[in-house]
Amino acid sequence: MSTSHALDAEAYRKIYPAEFYKKFLDEKVRPDGRPLGRCRATSVAAGAVSKADGSALVKIGNTTMIAGVKLEIMRPTDDASDVGTVEVTVEMPPLCSASVRSGRPTEEAQSASQRISEVLTHPAVFDLTQLCIAKGQAAWVAYLDIFCLDADGNIFDAALLAAVAALSDVTLPAVTVLEDGRVTADTAAVAEAQANAKDAMQTGEENAKGTQILTSQRQLSLKCVPIGLTCGLNQGHLIADPCAEESGLLDTTITVILNESGELVSVYKPGGNVGASDAILMDCIEMSRLRYKEVSPLLEKVLGKGMSE
């Protein structure tokens, strides 16, 4: 008798997902046992990819995102001669979810790429002049790639967290300019240049060999740390951090990104079947503040040296 009850529940869940979910919402819980306002267990691990210049692995529940930064030297454009760039790409490869096909990036992934890029390249969040090597001559371009390994709902929050952690994990290598004018971060050339500089200092002569250090090794830092929370609305109930099953049943989503001073970095509500009253929006902002307090210790623990106020 009990097995048939168990089967009934599973069948009901598949055939009538909306009614199944409503039964839980009416009791102010969700199928995985969480209260409406609680997010799933979150973890951040920096330096997950050893070959990358900076990386981080973030898990929110089952949703797993891995971000890696690869640095390259480029020649800056004339109208942006003293800054570098950060190129953000969020990818959802077919392995992350049954609903993703290989080929063109999904609208969700492109939307996430654009929004994260807007946040991370805003002058109040990240100072792009840090990426400058020599004005007009050379600057760093940081390719920040964020891969989804498991999409169980709310990929945006996880992607943003991974991006922030990865970027803070980056140590810019020392840069030297070679005799033929090429700018390089090659460790051998840098070591040679450092040795020459040391000799020149000791002998008091001008650095005769021609190679010189342009910029020394340094850690990247953010001016303020943006952390986001995505909530969904279903029948007027505000649900924090929806998982994949819940995402299909939402009337709309609202994402709020805050920084440590409580300033709004972004409030994002793209259309949807219902509107959000001011009260609901304020609730979202309040929930984001609580989320910030939850998540920022995780970031600090992992990248204590990388975060500046």
Next chain:
Amino acid sequence: MESREDGREDNQMRQLACERNLLNRADGSARWSQGQSCVLAAVYGPRSTVGRKENPEQANIEVVFKPKIGFAGVEEHELEHVIRKTVEGVVLTSLHPRTGISVILQVLQNDGSVLACAINATSMALIDAGVPLKGLVAAVAIAVQESGGLILDPLLTEQKLARGMVTVAFVDAQPTEAGVPTEADTLTCTTSGLFSADQYLDSLNWGRTACSRIAAFCRVSLERYQRGSQMLA
């Protein structure tokens, strides 16, 4: 109080202009201008779609956004995402299952508040095509200045100097049903830049007032055009 570049008050909109039914082939079209910003919207549908996109319960909405110069990149795809979700919120998609409704937008001139302009043009084009809607959608942009003050419907130069910007869209429909977007509720909201929660709430209020004015303008515009074909009756 500093006056703005074009002499407007802080909470004054630019001049609105709307022309509908200007494209021959499209089922509905509208050209919407706010001052020097101008966007052209074309709507095709409901029409039959390709197998993969066919949804047995609803019409499938597709948005294409073309910038004034250059190819559509990630930035334009994000705008398409926002506009598509906004359109899905107002179109009665369940009345036309297994069909597709396409919205194509072309920026003709960009002098700030382009997303708001695009949403307004889309709304008028959908009405021109006779697509069944829950109500009129109106959108507006508000910029938060460095000084902390707000300005409505910013120019491109004002946008660049601003601390942050909020674009909001509201549905102009009377509240009769729980769940139907109403005047009080924000349908769509995107922001950029940093500002406080209080400034954000103020922007929403400004946006709400401005959108009801825009909706009133749309009403007058629709009435005037309709009068022409009424003469036959």
Next chain:
Amino acid sequence: MTEKAKRPSLTSLVGQMVVPGDNIMNLPTDGQEVRLGGGLRQIGDHLISTRAGIVRHHQPGKYWMEGSQKRYVPAVEDSVIGIVSNRHGESFEVDIGAAAKATLPMLNFEGASRRNRPNIKVGQLVYARVETVHREVDPELSCVDNYGKSNGFGALNGGYMFNVTTGLARALLTVPTAPVLAALGKALSYEIAVGINGRVWVNSTNVTTTILVSNAILNSEFLTSDQAEFMVQKLLECLKQTADA
């Protein structure tokens, strides 16, 4: 913004211009039957518009939205002009300008039976009546009326078909006759079929008459009856001049 631009008060908006989302009126609670046509939907006790146009009312209890679109949405009992695009077994596939192609069973013609099939080929124009329409199914047409008589329905041979808006098509089908058709009818002889799906078919003995009638109809969309008559007179004068020259 003028005062007129404010939303109209919540009394009945029948006969007035409305936009989508307007609360037209509260439905009667006295058990009176109300039938809703296109462009209106019911939410609870209210009648809400889904399109922009004028709300019309016909006794007893029929309400609908009058507006003009380019795309046709099929409704039962509409007379439409379709183009036969394919033939599947026992029925034809007909393009009526809607989102989905319509089916026209071969037996829905006067005097048709299994052995006596109608002589309709692919590419043929047909004047048909929409018999069934349902959201999930393709619309079905018929070339006979309820009594089994053809009553003007059937194949349209020869002639010329052009597209108009649904508003103009509706105006052409009014009783008494639309001013432009009345003016044309006084001077010329021609055959005409008007489909409410925005298609008009004209046929006459010579080509110039067909062209003149088509142009006159296309011009007449936004004209008053006096202006329409004047326009037709002008066109007829041109015709006379070219005939004399």
